[in-house]
Amino acid sequence: MDYATHPNQFSINDRAANYGDGVFTTMAVDQGRVALFRRHLDRLQHDSAKLGISFDAEALAAQIRSHATDMQHGVLKVLLSAGEGGRGYARSAQCSSGIFITRHMLPEHYNQWRQSGIQVDVSSLKLARQPALAGLKHLNRLEQVLIKRELANSTAQDAIVCDQQGCVVETSAANLFWLRDGIWYTPELSDCGVAGVMRGFLLDWFANSGVTVEVGRYSLSQLGQAQAVMLCNALMQIVPVTGMGGAAEQTFDPEPVRQLANNVITSYQEEYDQLD
Known part of the structure; x- marks a missing residue:
């Protein structure tokens, strides 16, 4: 309730x-x-x-x-x-x-998502670029409302969203990371998208653990070349993506994501609020 x-x-x-x-x-x-x-x-x-x-x-x-x-x-x-x-x-x-x-x-399904992974589609909606609002979790969420409406007609559990220049940004409600040749990648968010707290936690964990991560502008075709893909937000935590539909149809290995999720557990638990 x-x-x-x-x-x-x-x-x-x-x-x-x-x-x-x-x-x-x-x-x-x-x-x-x-x-x-x-x-x-x-x-x-x-x-x-x-x-x-x-x-x-x-x-x-x-x-x-x-x-x-x-x-x-x-x-x-x-x-x-x-x-x-x-x-x-x-x-x-x-x-x-x-x-x-x-x-x-x-949401009850998040636990199942973390264990089994999910399929994602590619949204036809393109995010507008507005640097003054980029990264903010503001209350103007009409783009996400439209993305969710489109997703309701898909068998996928979430959708990859690009900006108007075709750069990958995020999904309907999560940030995005992928692994290729031992390097993790994530979109930069200087023009649009939400800078999630779980994304921030992972970027800090990568830096503190000596794990290479690159933040930049990437296309769907570059995402499609990944070995592993994951979504993250404060509620779902880390969720493997097992496949991506649309024009860049591809399958991904969930094991590197599961291994990463296990590796960050201790650091994640340390960031719970400490009650007196």
């Missing part, structure tokens, strides 16, 4: 509802602790600052901890709105940020 911190206080005049003026993050909770806790808070602070939204980070951290302790297991979604005010696009001087926290069940 979903649960909102202030279920009766989300106003029809809130800028989140009218303009997508805000940011959010989605956290996995296990045994009352939030995975990648500090990364989620840092993401909210970074992304909200880019949009000129301020909030009390320590007060929010306390709210999140309270929810996590109470629910024990599941998902917390934290939505940070620019607040109410301003009939048009411009914010009024009286705008103050609003925080909304909802509770959800962790």
Whole structure:
């Protein structure tokens, strides 16, 4: 069952509802602790600052901890709105940020995905390039809504998404890595896409472990030459891709992804919030 911190206080005049003026993050909770806790808070602070939204980070951290302790297991979604005010696009001087926290069940299929892997398609939708919003998990998600609508007519579990220049960016709801000739690759996100907290964790883990990873612009044909492909986000964690449809139909070996997932377990567990 979903649960909102202030279920009766989300106003029809809130800028989140009218303009997508805000940011959010989605956290996995296990045994009352939030995975990648500090990364989620840092993401909210970074992304909200880019949009000129301020909030009390320590007060929010306390709210999140309270929810996590109470629910024990599941998902917390934290939505940070620019607040109410301003009939048009411009914010009024009286705008103050609003925080909304909802509770959800962790999708049951993610565990199966991690074990068995998934098939991905290639979306026909191309992401627009907007460097001012690139990397941010802002509330304007219409591109992802359209991608999910298209995916509903496919037998694949997710879809690879490119930008308007044909560069691979991400999937409908996850970041993307692939392995070729001993090197991991992932798209750079300076023009579009979401810089996920799990992606950040993996990039740091690669760097600290001496594993070569390259961040750049890559085509679908380059992705199709991979030995192994994986998706990642804060809820699914690391999921192997076993096959890719569309024009670049290809199969991939899930074993390197499973091995990587095992290798990062200790470091991942160390990034759970430490309760007093």
